[in-house]
Structure formats: C-alpha cells, structure tokens
Amino acid sequence: MANKQQQEVIDTISKACAYGDFDKLKSFLEADPACVNAADEQGYFPLQWAALNNRVVETNYLLAQGAAVNAADGTGQTALHWASVRGSLACIETLLRGGADPGLPDNRGYTPCHVAAQYGQTAVLYHLALKWGVDCDTADHDGRTALHWAAYKGFADSVRLLLVLDARHALPDKEGCTPLHWAAIKxxxxxxxxxxxxxxxxxxxxxxxxxxxxxxxxxxxxxxxLGMHLAEVKARAEDAWFGKHGSLAWMNKTQLCPVIWGLILGLLLVFVTKVIGPGPVALPQQPSAAGAAAAAAAAAGDAAVALINSTAAAAAGAAVQLSAAAAMVAGQKPGVHSSSSGASSHRRPAVAAAHPHSAVPGEGGTRAITTAPGTGSSSRQLGSAAGGSSSSRSGSSLFLFNVAAWSVVVAAGVGLFFLHKTTTSDPGFVPTGRDGGRTGEKRLKAAHAAAAAAAGSSGPHSHGAGGLNGSGGSSGAVAGGGGAGGGTAGKGPLLRSGSGGSGCSGSQASLLDCPALWCGNWQQLCVTCKIVRPLRAKHCSVTDRCVEVFDHYCPWVGNTIGKGNRHTFLVFLWLELYALAASCGVAVSQLRGAVLAGAWGERLVWVLAFLVVSGFVSISVAVLAIAQASQVARNVTTNELANWHRYKYLQDGAGGFSNPFNRGVRTNCWEAFHPAATPVAPMMLPREADALGGLGGLAQGVAGQQQGQADELLLPQQAQGGHGAGHRCHGQECRH
Structure with missing residues (x-):
C-alpha cells in the first residue's frame, strides 16, 4: 500500500479516505473542519470513499467529526450504498450504528439491499435482514426486487438466501418478468x-x-x-399422469419398490415349487443290462434277439433269488450286512451295493431303490448319486439340504420385513420449523446452540460487525438499530421484527440465526424447507424433504436412505444376499444331480432359469451390501463419497479427503444401528467454530481487512464506471 501511496499523491480528503491514510485525513479536517461534508470534483463525499474501501477507522472518525451519514451524491446514493458494493460489513455496521437509513433509495429506487444483490454480497443481505430487520424484498422504480437482480446477475447464494427470507419469487416487474425470467435470459x-x-x-x-x-x-x-431443460421440467410438472398433481404421482416416490417385491416373491415361489419341489433330485430307476438290451432289440423289431435277451433276464432274476436264498442259509436276512467285527448293522442290502440297479425282494413284490422325481414321499428320502457311487443321499446330506432350503425361505421372509420397514420408516427428515412443530424447532435450536457453544458464544451478535466476514470490527453486543423494519402483508413470515432493532425475533428468524451462516456457509440453506441444514444433511428431490445423514435415494426401496433407516436397509441387503447365495447353492446341487441322472425334464429348465436370474441379482446385491457395510464401518455416506470435493467439512487443509466423523469401526456401527441415540450432526465443525470465535477486536480486524484488500483498492479516478451507472444493466425502456 505504501508504494501505491507514493505513486498517487494524496492531495484531497477523498483520497485520504480511499487510501486509509488517517494522518492525512486528520490534517485535512484540522485545517478545514467543513470539508468533512464537502464533495469532490465528481460529487462524491469522503464518507462514501471510506465506506467503499472498508476504512473503519476513518469512517468512525468522519462520523465523530460530524459527517452526514445519509448524505447522497448526484445519483442519490449514500455511503451505505457504497459500502454494500464491496460487502464492507465492518463499515456497514459502523454506519448503521451512526444512524444510516438502510431503506433509503437512490434516484432509481435502489436500496442497499438492491446494491448488495447486484454485486452478490450475500453476507450484507443476511446481516441487514437478521441483525437490523431490513426488508430485503422492496421493489425499485422498475418493479424489481433484490431477488430479480440476484437472479439476473447469477448470484445463486444470494438467490438462495432471499428465497429463504421469503422473497416474492413470482413478482413480475414492469416488463412482466419474474426473477426466473431474468435468470433464463442471462x-x-x-x-x-x-x-x-x-x-x-x-x-x-x-x-x-x-x-x-x-x-x-x-x-x-x-x-x-437451459431452455430445453426448463421446458422438460415444466412438462414433467404439468404431466397429467406422473406430474406433481397427476393421477399416478404416487409412483414417482415408490418407483421400483413394487418390482423388487415381485422379484423376491417370484424367486421365492419358483425356489419352493420348482427348485426344492418334492425333494432332492434323485437318479431315476434304470433297467439292467439285459433288460436294456431286450428293450433295444424289441424296439428294433428283432424278435430273435428279444427272445434271447428275455431268457437272459430270467436267468439274472433266478441268480438274484439264489443269492438271497444263500444268504438266508448263512443265517442272515436280506438287507442286513455283518460288520468286520461280526456285529450287525442296519445298512442297505448288499445286493443293492453290488447291483445298484437291481430290484430288492420285499412285501408284495420288488421295490426300486431310486425313484423318479415327483413320485411322492419316497423321493424325499432318496437322492441322486454323488459321483456315481451311490444312488441316494445319506441322512446327513439330506438334513443339510433341508436346512439350506428352508433357511432360504426364512431369510427371504425376514428380509421382506426389513424391506417394508425401510420403505415405510422415517429416513431422518430434518424438521422444517413449520411442519415440524415445536419439536422440530427445538431440535434445530439445539443444533444451533451446540454450534454456537463450540464457537464460544451464544450467537452472532457477540462477534462485532467486522468479525462476520473476517474483516474485523468492533466487539461487543449490538443494540437495536434504526433499520427500516416492518413486514409486508400477505408474504409469509419474513425475518423482520416489525420494528427497529434486532431482526432475530420469531421462531423462523431464530432458526436461521445460525453460526454457520454467519461464517458464510450458504450451501447449508435449503430453499424448499426454509431451514439451515446440519452437516451431512441433504435435500432429497424425490421426497422433497431434507434428510439427516443423507446416503442416497433407492428406487428399489422407494424411500430415501438416511440416518433413520440406514441400518434396516443394511440388514435387508445382507439377509437377501444370504438367501440368494444359499438358494443358488441348492439350485446347483439340484442341477448336478439332474445332470448325473440324465433327468432332462421341465423341472431342470426351471432350475436353470432360477440359477441364471438369481446369479445376476446376487452380484448386484453383493456389491451394494459390501459397499454399504464398508461405509457404515467408516461412518461415511454414498453422497459424501461421491461429492466430497463439494463439502468443505470433508476436506483437509491440503484439499484432500478427510472424514471428521470416523470414530472407529465399533463406534461407527453402534451409531448406525442406534439412530435415535445418536445426536444431530453439528452445524459447523470445531475448526470453523474456532475460526469464528477467533474473529474479533477492532484493531486486528481492520488491519487484516486493509492488508487483504490493498491490491483491490478502488481509487477515486475509478469511481466513474466502477460504481456509477455502469452497474445498472436495465434501462428505462428495457426490453431484455
């Protein structure tokens, strides 16, 4: 700054105020006290130059020397208008305490709120509305409000704040244009x-x-x-079927939830009726070698060969009967074998072991060892051969088969219960303060109080004017100002007290009086719910509510996944994953048995179809279940992982990813499965609270502000075109 002062000779009081040269300013006033209200050659006052460049010390001195705080230049603008250009909150607070009128318009009807909106000074709008009860929704001579100007200039944060302040978004100006028209034009x-x-x-x-x-x-x-996008949004909203008020509007929220119910129930039905069916797939009864030869010969029409084979078959039967008689002579009953120690054991007949496809004598004739699928209860106890060594399942394998089969049914049923809970439960909607009632207001106030306590104060008023944007300012509580208070009838609860003084009265104002906003975290404002969102919360466009610890919206579930139902969603995924994996295992077992038995029937087609569908579904469910479990263990959400570069609370000092909510796997899982006992996420992190609490002190704040803006100093010769008529983009005959 010293180099610039050397290049520019400070020969007027206006230049002394612009450069912040207090000694020169004092010498000018001592020489001629009347020059405190003397305009320069361009018609601008010293107080305006000091306010434009946020010279707090010089502003205080000028006011103490009798400077007219509401003196207007040729355009009708006061020092408060000029301070609003640069967002000089320290000077704005000083001027307001000195009696400046925040509702005084210039020659075109622009109030300081209009000027702040034209230059994107969101902090100024917030300060005027919350602290001084200023009406930020007044119209200029062309019928345009601050919201029109913020939309035209494209300052989304200012638009966001003004909408939360209940600015009239449908108000047309003299051109018939609403703020949306001007945003679309630009x-x-x-x-x-x-x-x-x-x-x-x-x-x-x-x-x-x-x-x-x-x-x-x-x-x-x-x-x-942009025009195509707006037209598409308009068409969707006006759709007679799926629009906001359409006949099938409910399907916009349920989306694919009926499909997942139908898929799970359909797979379960196929599994029970076709895959399990009457029991394990068994090897069908096959004829002996002689009988097979006889059948082949008969089919060929060779009578001679058929006669020979029939004789051979009779001989084979006689041999079986002779072997049975020999066993009886030896003192053993058919179907009983002696062990190596001589003790009898109840096992399958020795003849069956030697001749797996032969018949065993029994009451009323012969009984086949294996039966074809679907023949009744006997097939439930007899299975297919394992590796061709046995024609039936052992007792243990049959037990495991039954356990696996019915565990699939139980897991799928319990999973559907948790799916219903996930769909119908509250995902953690953040109370809006309007529909949330007193309970919602208390929750939000508790979050605000926690953030304020972390900052070392109970509210923003203890930080002084300059501490609000890091520019420094005087400390101490602020008494009520002489702002232009008063609300406008028919516009809803604005953040104005209705009289001079603090604009923080009323429940809506108290909910927005948040340290996070005083720090400039405008992204935490929700223009739909009209609240300040806690960290980790996000507005869901489908449910149209802000959700605490927002993870994602799941169309298969038909609900948002958030703090309130994240644990039920995780349980549902793992139950269904087990059911799918176990059912695939049972289906593979059945398929293997059918292949070995050569049973290529209709049942095998159903098993194959079930295996293919379940396999593809299992892959997607496994990926989602593993991802959700990993995120719960790390206490991070899908939204945070995808958009961490947009959230300051997830970034470290070097701009890398840093999760401040990770407290260890055990604690993270406990919090996920106990949402009611987990406190609401804070409005700001401790490091931001420390930064806010560290701001204060007039000398340090002013020094930091002057040093930070030394390279951005607006010189007196830059006034023409800098803050004159150059920033006004609409003429008297404006036609876009």
Whole structure:
C-alpha cells in the first residue's frame, strides 16, 4: 500500500479516505473542519470513499467529526450504498450504528439491499435482514426486487438466501418478468435451479409483456440447453399422469419398490415349487443290462434277439433269488450286512451295493431303490448319486439340504420385513420449523446452540460487525438499530421484527440465526424447507424433504436412505444376499444331480432359469451390501463419497479427503444401528467454530481487512464506471 501511496499523491480528503491514510485525513479536517461534508470534483463525499474501501477507522472518525451519514451524491446514493458494493460489513455496521437509513433509495429506487444483490454480497443481505430487520424484498422504480437482480446477475447464494427470507419469487416487474425470467435470459442455470426448488415452478408458465415464458426466453437468447431443460421440467410438472398433481404421482416416490417385491416373491415361489419341489433330485430307476438290451432289440423289431435277451433276464432274476436264498442259509436276512467285527448293522442290502440297479425282494413284490422325481414321499428320502457311487443321499446330506432350503425361505421372509420397514420408516427428515412443530424447532435450536457453544458464544451478535466476514470490527453486543423494519402483508413470515432493532425475533428468524451462516456457509440453506441444514444433511428431490445423514435415494426401496433407516436397509441387503447365495447353492446341487441322472425334464429348465436370474441379482446385491457395510464401518455416506470435493467439512487443509466423523469401526456401527441415540450432526465443525470465535477486536480486524484488500483498492479516478451507472444493466425502456 505504501508504494501505491507514493505513486498517487494524496492531495484531497477523498483520497485520504480511499487510501486509509488517517494522518492525512486528520490534517485535512484540522485545517478545514467543513470539508468533512464537502464533495469532490465528481460529487462524491469522503464518507462514501471510506465506506467503499472498508476504512473503519476513518469512517468512525468522519462520523465523530460530524459527517452526514445519509448524505447522497448526484445519483442519490449514500455511503451505505457504497459500502454494500464491496460487502464492507465492518463499515456497514459502523454506519448503521451512526444512524444510516438502510431503506433509503437512490434516484432509481435502489436500496442497499438492491446494491448488495447486484454485486452478490450475500453476507450484507443476511446481516441487514437478521441483525437490523431490513426488508430485503422492496421493489425499485422498475418493479424489481433484490431477488430479480440476484437472479439476473447469477448470484445463486444470494438467490438462495432471499428465497429463504421469503422473497416474492413470482413478482413480475414492469416488463412482466419474474426473477426466473431474468435468470433464463442471462443463462444462469444454477440460479434457475435454485428458483425452481424454492417454489418458482409455476413461473415456468408465466409470460412477460412479449408473451414469452422463461424456457422460450432462454432459447431466444442463445441458451438452448437451459431452455430445453426448463421446458422438460415444466412438462414433467404439468404431466397429467406422473406430474406433481397427476393421477399416478404416487409412483414417482415408490418407483421400483413394487418390482423388487415381485422379484423376491417370484424367486421365492419358483425356489419352493420348482427348485426344492418334492425333494432332492434323485437318479431315476434304470433297467439292467439285459433288460436294456431286450428293450433295444424289441424296439428294433428283432424278435430273435428279444427272445434271447428275455431268457437272459430270467436267468439274472433266478441268480438274484439264489443269492438271497444263500444268504438266508448263512443265517442272515436280506438287507442286513455283518460288520468286520461280526456285529450287525442296519445298512442297505448288499445286493443293492453290488447291483445298484437291481430290484430288492420285499412285501408284495420288488421295490426300486431310486425313484423318479415327483413320485411322492419316497423321493424325499432318496437322492441322486454323488459321483456315481451311490444312488441316494445319506441322512446327513439330506438334513443339510433341508436346512439350506428352508433357511432360504426364512431369510427371504425376514428380509421382506426389513424391506417394508425401510420403505415405510422415517429416513431422518430434518424438521422444517413449520411442519415440524415445536419439536422440530427445538431440535434445530439445539443444533444451533451446540454450534454456537463450540464457537464460544451464544450467537452472532457477540462477534462485532467486522468479525462476520473476517474483516474485523468492533466487539461487543449490538443494540437495536434504526433499520427500516416492518413486514409486508400477505408474504409469509419474513425475518423482520416489525420494528427497529434486532431482526432475530420469531421462531423462523431464530432458526436461521445460525453460526454457520454467519461464517458464510450458504450451501447449508435449503430453499424448499426454509431451514439451515446440519452437516451431512441433504435435500432429497424425490421426497422433497431434507434428510439427516443423507446416503442416497433407492428406487428399489422407494424411500430415501438416511440416518433413520440406514441400518434396516443394511440388514435387508445382507439377509437377501444370504438367501440368494444359499438358494443358488441348492439350485446347483439340484442341477448336478439332474445332470448325473440324465433327468432332462421341465423341472431342470426351471432350475436353470432360477440359477441364471438369481446369479445376476446376487452380484448386484453383493456389491451394494459390501459397499454399504464398508461405509457404515467408516461412518461415511454414498453422497459424501461421491461429492466430497463439494463439502468443505470433508476436506483437509491440503484439499484432500478427510472424514471428521470416523470414530472407529465399533463406534461407527453402534451409531448406525442406534439412530435415535445418536445426536444431530453439528452445524459447523470445531475448526470453523474456532475460526469464528477467533474473529474479533477492532484493531486486528481492520488491519487484516486493509492488508487483504490493498491490491483491490478502488481509487477515486475509478469511481466513474466502477460504481456509477455502469452497474445498472436495465434501462428505462428495457426490453431484455
């Protein structure tokens, strides 16, 4: 700054105020006290130059020397207008304490709120509304409010704040243009999105004096993609079937939830009726070698060969009977073998072991060892051969088969119960303060109080004017100012007290009086719910509510996954994953038995189809279940992992990913499965609270502000075109 002072000779009081040279300013006033209110050659006052460059010390000195705080230049602008250009909160607070009128318009009807919106000074708008009860929704001479200007200039944060302050988003100006029209004209896509989310959806159909809607104006001005997007949003909203008020609007929320119910129930039905069926797949009864030869010969029509084979078959039967008689002579009953120690054991007949496909004598004739599938209860106890060594399943394998089969049914049924809970439960909706009632207001106030306690104060008023944007300022509590208070009838609860003084009275104002906003975290404002979102919360466009610890919206579940139902969703995934994996194992076992038995029937087709569908579903469910379990163990959400670069609380000092909520696997899992006992996420991190609490002290704040803005100093010769008429983009005969 010293080099610039050497290059520019400070020969007037205006230059002394612009450069912040207090000694020169004092010498000028001592020489001529009347020059405190003397305009320079351009018609601007010293107080305006000091306010423009946030010279707090010089501003205080000028006011103490009798400077007219509401003195207007040739355009009707005061020092408060000039301070609003640069967002000089320290000077704005000083001027307001000195009696400046925040509702005083200039020659075109611009109040300091209009100027702040034109230059994107969101902190100024918030400060004026919350602390001084200023009406930020007044119209200028062309019928345009601060919201019109913020939308036209594309300052999305200012648009967001003004919408939360209940600014009139449907108000047309003299051109018939709403704020959405002006945002579309300039191609400000983010501003258009915020306006639509904040309730300006009906304005998509509003027409200006030329008969054009916002989508049409966007296309006419060369913003083709924005115009197409706005037209698509308009068409979806007006859809008679799936629109906001359409006959099938409920399907926009349920989405694929009926499909997942049908898929699970369908797979379960096929598994029970076709895969399990009457029991394990068994090897069908096959004829002996002689009988097979006889059947083949008979089919060929060779009578001679058939006669020979029939004789051979009779001989084979006689041999079986002789072997049975020999066994009886030896003192053993058919079907009983003696062990190596001589003790009898109840096992399968020795003849069956030697001749697996032969018949065993029994009551009323012979009994086949194996039966074809679907022949009744006997097939439930007899299975297919394992590796061709046995024609039936052992008792242990049959038991395991039954356990695996019915565990699939139980797991799938319990999983459907948790699916129902996930779909119908509260995912952790953040109370809005309006529909949340007193309970919701208490929860939000508790979160605000926790953030304020972490910052070392109970509210923003203890940080002084300069501490609000890091520019420094005087400390101490602020008494009520002489702001232009008073609300406007029919516009809803604005953040104004109705009289001078603090604009923080009322439940809505108290909910927005948050340290996070005083730190400039405007992204935590929700224009739909009109609240300050806690960290980790996000507005769900499908459910149209802010969700605490937002993970994602799952169309298969038909609900948002958040803090309140994240644990039930995880249990559902793992139960269904087990059911799918176990059912695939049972199906593979059945398929193997059918292949070995050569049973290529209709049942095998169902088993194959079930195995293919279940396999593909299992892969997707496994990926989602593992991802969700990993995120719960690390206490991070899907939304945070995908958008961590957008959230400051997930970034370390070097700009890398850093999760401040990771408290170890055990604690993370406990918090996920006990959402009611887990406190609400804070409004700001301790490091941000420390930064806010560390701001204060007039000398340090002013020094930091002057040093930080030394390279951005607005010189007296830069006033013309810098803050004169150059920032006004609409003429008297404006036609877009």
């Amino acid at each position: 191609g400000n896509g983010e501003a258009c999105t915020v306006l639509v989310q904040g309730g300006a959806l009906p304005s998509l159909s509003a027409r200006d004096v030329t008969g054009s809607t916002p989508p049409q104006l966007a296309v006419e001005k060369g913003h083709r993609y």
